[in-house]
Amino acid sequence: MRESGPILTVSAASCRFDVSAPALSRLLTREPCRILRAVETVSFTVERGTTFSIVGESGCGKSTLARMVVGLQRPTEGALHFSDITRIDGTIGPPRVQMIFQDPYASLNPRWRVGDIIAEPIRELKLRQDEAAIMQRVGDLLEIVGLSRTDASRYPHAFSGGQRQRISIARALATEADFLVCDEPTSALDVSVQAQILNLMVKLQKEFGLTYLFISHNLSVVRHMSDQLAIMYLGRFVETGPADEVFGNPRHPYTRLLLETIPDVEKPNRARRPMSGEVPSPIAPPPGCAFHPRCAMAADICRVERPPLRIVAAGALACHFG
Numbered sequence: 001m002r003e004s005g006p007i008l009t010v011s012a013a014s015c016r017f018d019v020s021a022p023a024l025s026r027l028l029t030r031e032p033c034r035i036l037r038a039v040e041t042v043s044f045t046v047e048r049g050t051t052f053s054i055v056g057e058s059g060c061g062k063s064t065l066a067r068m069v070v071g072l073q074r075p076t077e078g079a080l081h082f083s084d085i086t087r088i089d090g091t092i093g094p095p096r097v098q099m100i101f102q103d104p105y106a107s108l109n110p111r112w113r114v115g116d117i118i119a120e121p122i123r124e125l126k127l128r129q130d131e132a133a134i135m136q137r138v139g140d141l142l143e144i145v146g147l148s149r150t151d152a153s154r155y156p157h158a159f160s161g162g163q164r165q166r167i168s169i170a171r172a173l174a175t176e177a178d179f180l181v182c183d184e185p186t187s188a189l190d191v192s193v194q195a196q197i198l199n200l201m202v203k204l205q206k207e208f209g210l211t212y213l214f215i216s217h218n219l220s221v222v223r224h225m226s227d228q229l230a231i232m233y234l235g236r237f238v239e240t241g242p243a244d245e246v247f248g249n250p251r252h253p254y255t256r257l258l259l260e261t262i263p264d265v266e267k268p269n270r271a272r273r274p275m276s277g278e279v280p281s282p283i284a285p286p287p288g289c290a291f292h293p294r295c296a297m298a299a300d301i302c303r304v305e306r307p308p309l310r311i312v313a314a315g316a317l318a319c320h321f322g
């Protein structure tokens, strides 16, 4: 039974959106076509049972990449491939992929009881035969995520944000998912609740051998749960590698900038540098290295030549000076 090895391989995947004005209006105004490059030639593999995190500021293409992985968005170029896996019950096939969204208020149907929300995928996928077995499984799942069996009869509005995110996780597990794409799953929650949900996710990963693709704008959120880390800027990966290495020895000036904005629990009085500058438009990215307008190290070459992502130590880096 293969329990390790790549579960997802993404090969030079790009996603471009045509955001041009309607043809007639372009004809009249002579405005050219406008192509927005949300994700540009991104390649990576995710190993089974591990967490691969993608971090970057708002608008850098993280959600578009997540949507491509779950099949909600087709890549305009490149390919994504899930490897077949062998499950505990001996069945072989592609992994079941589920997404956990940022907003646990919007992602649960307010008119459904929690029990029906979690039971729906079990019924849909015919994972249990009779109603008693379905409700037994719903109760088990509620307990697995730290809620109580009796919560099945309540409606989502009766729960806090953190509890709702637990319900979302239970619903994802109800499909017997192997691979969870988590798009900012804790960013709508209070800091103390964030830690509880992250701890739950780590526990579930160990218990069920889950694989996570974890998306966040906040490096501190992914710090303790990532195996591999990719830093994304304007649609491209600029630094990748084992999480310990990227945190311990950040090479890209953008990674260092992201790290400087994290509060340091050991040095609470250290001045936190705010993020300077804005992410440029993905419709008209700057020439050369897209980060150069915000980079304190930028030299002439950075303004004209885009640094390719090249192998450095156990990871990869796109910087002329790394």
Ligand SMILES: Nc1ncnc2c1ncn2[C@@H]1O[C@H](COP(=O)(O)OP(=O)(O)OP(=O)(O)O)[C@@H](O)[C@H]1O
Pocket (backbone or CB within 6 Å): 017, 019, 036, 037, 038, 056, 057, 058, 059, 060, 061, 062, 063, 064, 065, 217, 282
């Ligand atoms: N369907 C679409 N049509 C046109 N542009 C889009 C579409 N979806 C995303 N974009 C654009 O693609 C770029 C990347 O967006 P995306 O949501 O992937 O970034 P993000 O890093 O997840 O940001 P956020 O954290 O704010 O969601 C943005 O400029 C966004 O406006």
